[in-house]
Amino acid sequence: MKKSKRSKKSNTWKIKQHRDQFFKKSKILGYRSRASFKLIELNKKFKFIKANSNLLDLGSSPGGWSQVASQIITKGKIMSIDIKDMETVKNVKFIKRNFLKDEVQDEVKKYFESNLDIVLSDMAADTTGNKSLDSIRTNQLCAQVINFSNKTLKPKGVLVSKLFMGEDFIEVKNLAKSLFKKVNFYKPESSRKESKETYLHCEILKTL
Numbered sequence: 537m538k539k540s541k542r543s544k545k546s547n548t549w550k551i552k553q554h555r556d557q558f559f560k561k562s563k564i565l566g567y568r569s570r571a572s573f574k575l576i577e578l579n580k581k582f583k584f585i586k587a588n589s590n591l592l593d594l595g596s597s598p599g600g601w602s603q604v605a606s607q608i609i610t611k612g613k614i615m616s617i618d619i620k621d622m623e624t625v626k627n628v629k630f631i632k633r634n635f636l637k638d639e640v641q642d643e644v645k646k647y648f649e650s651n652l653d654i655v656l657s658d659m660a661a662d663t664t665g666n667k668s669l670d671s672i673r674t675n676q677l678c679a680q681v682i683n684f685s686n687k688t689l690k691p692k693g694v695l696v697s698k699l700f701m702g703e704d705f706i707e708v709k710n711l712a713k714s715l716f717k718k719v720n721f722y723k724p725e726s727s728r729k730e731s732k733e734t735y736l737h738c739e740i741l742k743t744l
Protein backbone atom coordinates (compact mmCIF):
# COMPACT_ATOMS: atom_id res chain seq x y z
CA MET A 537 0.00 0.00 0.00
CA LYS A 538 1.24 3.54 -0.84
CA LYS A 539 2.34 5.71 2.13
CA SER A 540 -0.35 8.43 1.58
CA LYS A 541 -3.10 5.80 1.35
CA ARG A 542 -1.84 4.14 4.53
CA SER A 543 -1.75 7.41 6.51
CA LYS A 544 -5.26 8.32 5.26
CA LYS A 545 -6.49 4.93 6.49
CA SER A 546 -4.80 5.40 9.85
CA ASN A 547 -6.33 8.91 10.23
CA THR A 548 -9.80 7.53 9.49
CA TRP A 549 -9.20 4.84 12.12
CA LYS A 550 -8.14 7.47 14.70
CA ILE A 551 -11.23 9.63 13.97
CA LYS A 552 -13.51 6.59 14.33
CA GLN A 553 -11.84 5.56 17.59
CA HIS A 554 -12.24 9.12 18.95
CA ARG A 555 -15.95 9.18 18.05
CA ASP A 556 -16.58 5.69 19.44
CA GLN A 557 -14.84 6.51 22.72
CA PHE A 558 -17.24 9.40 23.51
CA PHE A 559 -20.25 7.60 22.04
CA LYS A 560 -19.66 4.59 24.33
CA LYS A 561 -19.03 6.83 27.34
CA SER A 562 -22.28 8.75 26.72
CA LYS A 563 -24.26 5.47 26.61
CA ILE A 564 -22.70 4.25 29.86
CA LEU A 565 -23.39 7.54 31.66
CA GLY A 566 -26.90 7.92 30.23
CA TYR A 567 -26.26 11.07 28.19
CA ARG A 568 -28.32 11.61 25.05
CA SER A 569 -25.43 12.87 22.99
CA ARG A 570 -21.67 12.94 22.90
CA ALA A 571 -22.08 16.74 23.07
CA SER A 572 -22.55 16.40 26.85
CA PHE A 573 -18.80 15.92 27.22
CA LYS A 574 -18.11 19.22 25.48
CA LEU A 575 -20.09 21.11 28.13
CA ILE A 576 -18.52 19.04 30.93
CA GLU A 577 -15.05 19.97 29.60
CA LEU A 578 -15.98 23.63 29.08
CA ASN A 579 -17.33 23.86 32.61
CA LYS A 580 -14.25 22.13 34.01
CA LYS A 581 -12.06 24.71 32.29
CA PHE A 582 -14.07 27.90 33.02
CA LYS A 583 -16.15 26.82 36.08
CA PHE A 584 -19.23 28.89 35.32
CA ILE A 585 -22.27 26.67 36.11
CA LYS A 586 -23.36 27.08 39.73
CA ALA A 587 -26.20 25.45 41.69
CA ASN A 588 -28.19 28.70 41.62
CA SER A 589 -27.49 29.72 37.99
CA ASN A 590 -30.29 30.83 35.67
CA LEU A 591 -29.29 29.26 32.36
CA LEU A 592 -30.51 29.36 28.76
CA ASP A 593 -29.52 26.45 26.46
CA LEU A 594 -29.92 27.30 22.76
CA GLY A 595 -29.90 24.57 20.13
CA SER A 596 -30.53 22.08 22.92
CA SER A 597 -31.83 18.99 21.11
CA PRO A 598 -31.41 16.05 21.75
CA GLY A 599 -30.61 17.37 25.25
CA GLY A 600 -27.04 16.44 26.18
CA TRP A 601 -26.13 19.93 27.46
CA SER A 602 -29.48 20.32 29.25
CA GLN A 603 -28.83 17.01 31.06
CA VAL A 604 -25.43 18.24 32.27
CA ALA A 605 -26.85 21.63 33.35
CA SER A 606 -29.74 19.99 35.22
CA GLN A 607 -27.31 17.79 37.19
CA ILE A 608 -25.55 20.90 38.54
CA ILE A 609 -28.34 23.48 38.78
CA THR A 610 -30.60 22.72 41.73
CA LYS A 611 -31.75 26.21 42.76
CA GLY A 612 -31.87 28.10 39.46
CA LYS A 613 -33.99 27.99 36.31
CA ILE A 614 -33.08 26.28 33.02
CA MET A 615 -34.77 26.99 29.71
CA SER A 616 -33.88 25.11 26.53
CA ILE A 617 -34.85 25.99 22.97
CA ASP A 618 -34.60 24.07 19.72
CA ILE A 619 -36.41 23.94 16.37
CA LYS A 620 -36.38 20.15 16.78
CA ASP A 621 -38.16 18.09 19.43
CA MET A 622 -36.47 17.27 22.70
CA GLU A 623 -37.53 14.72 25.28
CA THR A 624 -38.12 16.07 28.77
CA VAL A 625 -35.11 16.71 30.99
CA LYS A 626 -35.74 17.05 34.74
CA ASN A 627 -36.11 20.69 35.86
CA VAL A 628 -35.76 22.02 32.31
CA LYS A 629 -38.41 24.13 30.56
CA PHE A 630 -38.17 23.29 26.86
CA ILE A 631 -39.73 25.24 24.01
CA LYS A 632 -39.72 24.01 20.43
CA ARG A 633 -39.19 27.29 18.58
CA ASN A 634 -36.78 29.20 16.38
CA PHE A 635 -34.61 31.28 18.70
CA LEU A 636 -34.18 33.98 16.06
CA LYS A 637 -37.84 35.06 16.30
CA ASP A 638 -38.40 38.22 18.37
CA GLU A 639 -41.39 36.70 20.19
CA VAL A 640 -39.24 33.72 21.30
CA GLN A 641 -36.60 36.05 22.72
CA ASP A 642 -39.40 37.93 24.54
CA GLU A 643 -40.64 34.60 25.95
CA VAL A 644 -37.15 33.92 27.35
CA LYS A 645 -37.07 37.30 29.13
CA LYS A 646 -40.55 36.69 30.52
CA TYR A 647 -39.66 33.21 31.81
CA PHE A 648 -36.54 34.26 33.73
CA GLU A 649 -38.08 37.55 34.98
CA SER A 650 -34.59 38.95 35.63
CA ASN A 651 -31.32 38.92 33.71
CA LEU A 652 -29.53 35.64 33.11
CA ASP A 653 -26.35 34.18 34.60
CA ILE A 654 -25.49 31.95 31.63
CA VAL A 655 -26.35 31.79 27.94
CA LEU A 656 -25.20 28.63 26.14
CA SER A 657 -25.46 28.10 22.41
CA ASP A 658 -24.56 24.92 20.59
CA MET A 659 -26.78 25.96 17.66
CA ALA A 660 -25.60 24.78 14.28
CA ALA A 661 -27.23 25.68 10.98
CA ASP A 662 -28.44 22.77 8.85
CA THR A 663 -25.64 21.47 6.67
CA THR A 664 -25.82 22.25 2.96
CA GLY A 665 -22.77 20.27 1.81
CA ASN A 666 -20.84 23.52 1.37
CA LYS A 667 -18.55 23.67 4.44
CA SER A 668 -17.69 27.34 4.04
CA LEU A 669 -21.36 28.36 3.78
CA ASP A 670 -22.30 26.13 6.75
CA SER A 671 -19.59 27.73 8.84
CA ILE A 672 -20.77 31.27 7.94
CA ARG A 673 -24.40 30.40 8.76
CA THR A 674 -23.48 28.92 12.15
CA ASN A 675 -21.21 31.87 12.94
CA GLN A 676 -24.07 34.24 12.12
CA LEU A 677 -26.17 32.37 14.72
CA CYS A 678 -23.32 32.92 17.17
CA ALA A 679 -23.30 36.68 16.36
CA GLN A 680 -27.05 36.84 17.07
CA VAL A 681 -26.49 35.09 20.42
CA ILE A 682 -23.71 37.57 21.33
CA ASN A 683 -26.05 40.53 20.69
CA PHE A 684 -28.88 38.86 22.60
CA SER A 685 -26.54 38.11 25.55
CA ASN A 686 -25.47 41.75 25.67
CA LYS A 687 -29.10 42.68 26.37
CA THR A 688 -30.07 39.82 28.69
CA LEU A 689 -27.05 38.70 30.75
CA LYS A 690 -26.28 39.99 34.22
CA PRO A 691 -23.20 42.28 34.18
CA LYS A 692 -21.00 39.38 35.36
CA GLY A 693 -22.84 36.80 33.24
CA VAL A 694 -21.24 34.17 31.00
CA LEU A 695 -21.82 33.31 27.35
CA VAL A 696 -20.55 30.08 25.80
CA SER A 697 -21.17 29.51 22.11
CA LYS A 698 -20.18 27.24 19.27
CA LEU A 699 -18.17 29.00 16.58
CA PHE A 700 -16.33 27.79 13.48
CA MET A 701 -12.79 28.84 12.55
CA GLY A 702 -14.10 29.97 9.17
CA GLU A 703 -13.70 33.12 7.11
CA ASP A 704 -15.93 35.33 9.32
CA PHE A 705 -14.36 34.07 12.58
CA ILE A 706 -12.45 37.35 13.21
CA GLU A 707 -15.59 39.41 12.62
CA VAL A 708 -17.53 37.45 15.29
CA LYS A 709 -14.55 37.47 17.66
CA ASN A 710 -14.34 41.29 17.32
CA LEU A 711 -18.05 41.61 18.04
CA ALA A 712 -17.57 39.58 21.25
CA LYS A 713 -14.52 41.67 22.20
CA SER A 714 -16.48 44.90 21.69
CA LEU A 715 -19.08 43.82 24.26
CA PHE A 716 -17.25 41.61 26.81
CA LYS A 717 -14.17 42.28 28.92
CA LYS A 718 -12.94 38.67 28.79
CA VAL A 719 -13.11 36.59 25.59
CA ASN A 720 -11.55 33.12 25.32
CA PHE A 721 -11.66 30.20 22.92
CA TYR A 722 -11.49 26.54 23.82
CA LYS A 723 -11.79 23.39 21.76
CA PRO A 724 -12.77 20.48 24.01
CA GLU A 725 -11.06 17.13 23.62
CA SER A 726 -14.49 15.64 22.80
CA SER A 727 -14.89 17.95 19.78
CA ARG A 728 -13.83 16.15 16.61
CA LYS A 729 -10.24 17.05 15.73
CA GLU A 730 -11.05 17.35 12.01
CA SER A 731 -13.88 19.80 12.71
CA LYS A 732 -13.22 23.58 12.65
CA GLU A 733 -15.58 23.88 15.60
CA THR A 734 -14.40 25.74 18.69
CA TYR A 735 -16.18 27.38 21.63
CA LEU A 736 -16.29 31.03 22.58
CA HIS A 737 -16.33 31.83 26.29
CA CYS A 738 -17.17 35.44 27.22
CA GLU A 739 -17.64 37.04 30.61
CA ILE A 740 -18.20 40.45 32.19
CA LEU A 741 -20.09 42.88 29.99
CA LYS A 742 -18.27 46.09 29.13
CA THR A 743 -21.18 48.10 30.51
CA LEU A 744 -20.00 47.09 34.03
Ligand SMILES: C[S@@+](CC[C@H](N)C(=O)[O-])C[C@H]1O[C@@H](n2cnc3c(N)ncnc32)[C@H](O)[C@@H]1O
Binds near residue numbers: 596601677
Ligand atom coordinates in the same frame (compact mmCIF):
# COMPACT_ATOMS: atom_id res chain seq x y z
C1 LIG B 1 -25.22 20.28 17.57
S1 LIG B 1 -26.95 20.26 17.88
C2 LIG B 1 -26.98 20.60 19.61
C3 LIG B 1 -26.65 19.44 20.51
C4 LIG B 1 -26.99 19.73 21.96
N1 LIG B 1 -26.16 20.77 22.52
C5 LIG B 1 -26.89 18.52 22.85
O1 LIG B 1 -26.11 18.56 23.79
O2 LIG B 1 -27.62 17.54 22.65
C6 LIG B 1 -27.43 21.79 17.17
C7 LIG B 1 -28.90 22.14 17.32
O3 LIG B 1 -29.12 23.51 16.97
C8 LIG B 1 -30.47 23.62 16.57
N2 LIG B 1 -30.75 24.93 15.95
C9 LIG B 1 -30.18 25.43 14.82
N3 LIG B 1 -30.71 26.64 14.55
C10 LIG B 1 -31.60 26.92 15.54
C11 LIG B 1 -32.45 28.05 15.81
N4 LIG B 1 -32.48 29.11 15.00
N5 LIG B 1 -33.24 28.01 16.91
C12 LIG B 1 -33.22 26.92 17.73
N6 LIG B 1 -32.43 25.84 17.51
C13 LIG B 1 -31.62 25.84 16.43
C14 LIG B 1 -30.63 22.41 15.66
O4 LIG B 1 -32.00 22.09 15.48
C15 LIG B 1 -29.83 21.33 16.41
O5 LIG B 1 -30.67 20.49 17.17
